[in-house]
Amino acid sequence: MARTIGIDVGTTSVKAAIIDADGTVLDTFSEGYATLRPRDGHVEQDPRDWMRLVNAALAAFAGHDVTAIGLTSQVNTHVFTDAAGTALAPAILWQDGRAAEEAAGLDAQVSPAQKQDWWGAPMPIDASNVLSRMAWMARHRPEIWDQTRYVMLPKDYCLFHLTGAAISDPLSNIGLVGPDLAHVSGALDMVPGAADRILPLAQPCTQIGAVQSGPFRGTPLICGTMDAWAGLVGTGGARDGTMMYLSGTSEILGISSRKVVPTPGAIVFADCDGVRLHAAPTQAGGDAAAWFAGTQGLTLSDMADQVTAPRSAATPLFLPQLEGERAPLWDADLRGAFLGLSRQTDRTDLARAVYEGVAFSARMALEVLEISADVTGARIRCGGGGFRSVPWAQIRADILGKELHVLAAGEPGTLGAASMAAIGAGIHDSYAEANAALARFDRVYTPDDQAHARYNTLYELYREAIEIHADLGKRLIAANR
Known part of the structure; x- marks a missing residue:
């Protein structure tokens, strides 16, 4: 039976799985690394x-007969390398805000109409955009910029070192690629030298080479794409009108829709292989939970065990924007x-407030997507480590007012990467066919009407609190510098 490997180079760990043609997960791998x-x-990150x-994941799978390997990774994480693929500086993660000043300067140069023309949606140029990072490096580390041959995403860095091929895909290159899946020359021209340091593009399911060494030497490697797109497709995003929710280090909401209503705040990917995704990635999800658990000396499992009793009057409102916000x-x-701490507030x-705050941020992102995609629905397909917590999943259902169907495989990124490998190897003909064969859902969370009504009131306070707190937070940052 044909089998594929899906590898996800995530924000906190590398996850991998061997999946056969009917969706059975034969073996898995997961190991974390440091973030500085x-x-x-x-x-x-290094x-x-x-x-x-x-390489450790592939070594762990040695002995399995595999048809192809697919890769996905975190994006808006950039590593500046020389021609041999050697990193010249630590990789700058998507959470990194150092290029905010450069981003503001670049964004001010592009009108809303120009953004619509370039990218098919009025997307902002923010601190995580590769153009902002390039401008920052040229300004603050010119000695690194001068040596740079490639600016790579994690997936592309790994592909290069596995196959020797310097190549990327259009979907991962947010802000550089237009609706025609080609580089936008006007965007590249804003940063001198940017066009000389980007990678050529291939479609996500394209075979770009073969593994050069190790137990899977000679096995075809598929180009793959970014984790959000791979994960959203892995949870069912190939079907038009479908709503998806990924929960990992951040929360990523998505809707598949051919219709586009230009909406500030949303990302709209170009149509690729018949799939057009509207996406809204937040900045904090599991990262906010991990932060709180760490301050309390808890594991994430311990934290979930804390949230078993009904919501109390002493529960505060939590704003999860610990390192800024994306969508x-x-x-x-x-x-x-x-906000709203009292003497009665306990751990x-x-x-609970942390769980709720993250879910409120997801609701705000989803509302923007529903406008952008002109789609509303009562059911969301979900996946990712954040849905392992039963109380958190129920809180999300109650806040969103949607029925949540959770992916059995647990890791939508590896499933999406394996699906692309299966398509690239000819095992399946399309994303829809691959998803129908591979994706299984084993839990459903239904919103409680009474809880949802209460959360509607709290959600309005959440939105107002962000607006009021924004100026105070910025003034505090300035005062602490």
């Missing part, structure tokens, strides 16, 4: 850790807060 925060707003664990606000200077109340 050397100063406020700087978030980095790219060598990605390859170390990709739909796109503001790197926002900061988090607990259980705080843990």
